[in-house]
Amino acid sequence: MNQLSPLADLRSQLARITSTCRRPSVQGIPIGVPEIDSLLPGTALARGGIHEVIGDQGAITSFLAALLGRQKAVQHVLWVTPQGDLYAGGLSQLGLSHRRVTVACTRQTDNRLWAMEEALKDLPNGAVVAEIEQADLTETRRLQLAAESSGSIGFLIRRDRQPSAALTRWLVEPARSRDIRPTWRLALERVRGAEAGGSWMLEFNHASLCFNLVAALAHGQAEAAE
Amino acid sequence: MAFKMRLTVGMTLADAMALVPALVTAPADTQGDQAALERLTDWCCRWSPTVAVDGFEGIIIDITGVPHLFGGEDNMQDQMRAAFRRMQVTARIAVADSPAAAWAWARFGAGGSLPGRATALQDLKDLPVAALRIDPHIAETLTALGLKTVGAIANLPRAPLAKRFGLNLLNRLDMLMAREPEPISPRQPQAPWRSRANLVEPVSTRDAIDTVLIHLLEALCKLLADEHLGARQLVLTAFRIDGDVQTIRVGTSHPNRDPKHLARLFRDPLDAIMPGFGIESFMLEAMSADPFSAEQASLEATQQGDSRFSQLIDRLQGRLGTRNVYRFEPLNRHTPENAFTRLSPMARSAQEMPETDPRPARLMQPEPIEMEANGEAFTWRRIRRRIAMTTGPERLHGEWRNGGMDIAARDYFQIEDEVGRRYWIFRDRGGWHMHGIFG
Incomplete structure (x- = not known):
């Protein structure tokens, strides 16, 4: 790991330089909370890359729906899932209208990986969410390259913390709320090519479709990547 | 081989065994034969799009406007013969202006292109009456009457002929002369x-x-x-x-x-x-x-x-799979599991999302849960979850559809457990059920 990391570092720097050179105009997806966005290169979840999310499945679903729901510029959200249980009523209350969501449902992991890669190649103005569970370094690298080539953005929901080519990794867990509104504990665990991390409590404001920072649990480096 | 031993089609088994005592026999697999013929017919689509199975041993191919693709009629026939030989299929091929004439020429004539197209009768007149593809009994009667060839019949007055042997005989004659169209039913629907x-x-x-x-x-x-x-x-x-x-x-x-x-x-x-x-x-x-x-x-x-x-x-x-890629369309129904239908992603959405109380991001098949008597906790998927907060109930009634209520009335509650997980559960006459996760 230690021997590899300078190489990986160089590679990621190179990738960042080339991808930003190629597509300077592509806007990322900001979370809308300055404390968090400021830790991210470009102050947003960068396009032209994939972002990993681990944690509680229900919490991840609502968090991503809210995150993408606020981004009206994201016209198409392709949600790749092994189950057909996404519910349009709940998604739309989080801001993600039924007009913007397309579901691709398949039980086979390799089909979900394939669907995510295809979508990353062809959804430059959209976003892909894929519940993959497990993916190795090579597979994440393929996804990352597909995203870089078109400037699209993908969210890879997985179970483990295996090495990966993703730009960031997030942990999303449910958190106690004030009045049964969506509330999450969000942790930034890893940012490729940077030493950043943190953990926050966010709640969802249904009226403004925004995230409110409830309380900073542990700022700064506490949960930075290994 | 069979021919050399004087065996013929239609011979009884006893006669055949008497002629060739060492004969190896097998029961006829008519279904298998028919299936094989159908497969072969499909394969013949390579020559022309309009092909049809004809009886138990024939294939009709409409080659109108096709031969030039294969270098002319004769070349096309040569290629067909070579192809069938390669597949070890014994085939007789005839080309004529009508299916009936081709049928007759392949079975009773010399095969190949029927010479002198315009005057088909010239070549067909010497064929036996059976070449008309008529009821064998009628063919026998005609032969017995001395009307042994197609030509002999063609020259007779039509009215008495029809009266004596039925209209079918005249129809077959007209089809043979291409005076009457003979519809064929192609195997494959035609694509334009x-x-x-x-x-x-x-x-x-x-x-x-x-x-x-x-x-x-x-x-x-x-x-x-x-x-x-x-x-x-x-x-x-x-x-x-x-x-x-x-x-x-x-x-x-x-x-x-x-x-x-x-x-x-x-x-x-x-x-x-x-x-x-x-x-x-x-x-x-x-x-x-x-x-x-x-x-x-x-x-x-x-x-x-x-x-x-x-x-x-x-x-x-x-x-x-087409059905596995979809988007949602609201249906204005109270029953949560029926509130949306799945449409093709390319279909334009017409319906607005109805205003409702909070709905979960994931909706599952209702699963029974064990609610404790004091309402402090419940057990779902073998894990006991302590209830921290509750709102509700929201009462949802079933709908009259197809003459009956699709669901009994349900009281829905939003519940948050002590970890912060939010659930959508309901109670009906059957007890408590988990229905969705807010996340």
């Missing part, structure tokens, strides 16, 4: 847009197949462009040299005539093609097509994102 490739050398590699496919697609898309159409459903048929026929179907969500895009739709399904010893012919058909104007094409070019999206959907549906 078609391109085909007859290869000099059979191909078996994927690269070669891909190359042929792109040529076929380019030709087909040109046909479609001439009519301002785009393909909705395509069928590729591969004809193997051993007589096997394989078909692949793909569909598009939007009319499309971009050869490159259509080729991509074939990419995965083509894996299923078994080339065997080689494929000698391909046929590509558009089974359905919809208007796709030039303006639409340029419009789509400007809205490139949209056409890229629809092409993505085509590829996803091609591999994952």
Whole structure:
């Protein structure tokens, strides 16, 4: 790991330089909370890359729906899932209208990986969410390259913390709320090519479709990547 | 072999055994024979799109406008004979102006092209009356009366003939003379847009197949462009040299005539093609097509994102199945599991999302849960969850559909457990159920 990391570092720097050179105009997806966005290169979840999310499945679903729901510029959200249980009523209350969501449902992991890669190649103005569970370094690298080539953005929901080519990794867990509104504990665990991390409590404001920072649990480096 | 030993078709088993005591016999597999004939008929689509099974041992091919593709009628017949010989199928081939004449010439005549087309009777008049394909009893009666040939009958006055032997005899005679059309029922529905490739050398590699496919697609898309159409459903048929026929179907969500895009739709399904010893012919058909104007094409070019999206959907549906790629459409129903239907992603949404109380992001099949008597905790999927907060109830009634209530009345509650997980549970007469996760 230690021997590899300078190489990986160089590679990621190179990738960042080339991808930003190629597509300077592509806007990322900001979370809308300055404390968090400021830790991210470009102050947003960068396009032209994939972002990993681990944690509680229900919490991840609502968090991503809210995150993408606020981004009206994201016209198409392709949600790749092994189950057909996404519910349009709940998604739309989080801001993600039924007009913007397309579901691709398949039980086979390799089909979900394939669907995510295809979508990353062809959804430059959209976003892909894929519940993959497990993916190795090579597979994440393929996804990352597909995203870089078109400037699209993908969210890879997985179970483990295996090495990966993703730009960031997030942990999303449910958190106690004030009045049964969506509330999450969000942790930034890893940012490729940077030493950043943190953990926050966010709640969802249904009226403004925004995230409110409830309380900073542990700022700064506490949960930075290994 | 059988012929040399004086065995004939229709002979009883006892007679045959008497002639050839060492005869090896097997029960007739009529179904198998018919299936084999149908397969062979499908394979004959490589010569012409209009082919039909004819009885138990015949195939009718309508070659109108086709022979020039194979270097003329005679060359075409030679190629057919060679192909059948390769498959070890004994075949007699006849070409004539009517199916009835071809039928007669193949079975009772010399075979090959019927000479002197315009005056078919000249060549057919010496054939036995059985060549008319009439009831064998009538044929016997005619022969007994001394009317042994087609020519003998053709010269008789029609009215008495019909009275004595039935109209069918005259009909068959007219069909033989091509005075009356003889409808045939083609095996395959006819597609109006078609391109085909007859290869000099059979191909078996994927690269070669891909190359042929792109040529076929380019030709087909040109046909479609001439009519301002785009393909909705395509069928590729591969004809193997051993007589096997394989078909692949793909569909598009939007009319499309971009050869490159259509080729991509074939990419995965083509894996299923078994080339065997080689494929000698391909046929590509558009089974359905919809208007796709030039303006639409340029419009789509400007809205490139949209056409890229629809092409993505085509590829996803091609591999994952059409029903597994969908979007939601509200249905204005109270029952949560029936409140949405699944539509094709390309369908335009007409309905607004109805205003409701909070709904979960994931909805499952209702699962029974154990609610503790004091209401402090419940157990779901074997884990006890302590309830921290509750709101509700929201009462949802069933709807009258098909003469009955689809669900009993349910009282829904939003529940947050001590970890912060939020659930949507309901109580009805059957007890407590988990129905969804807010997250």
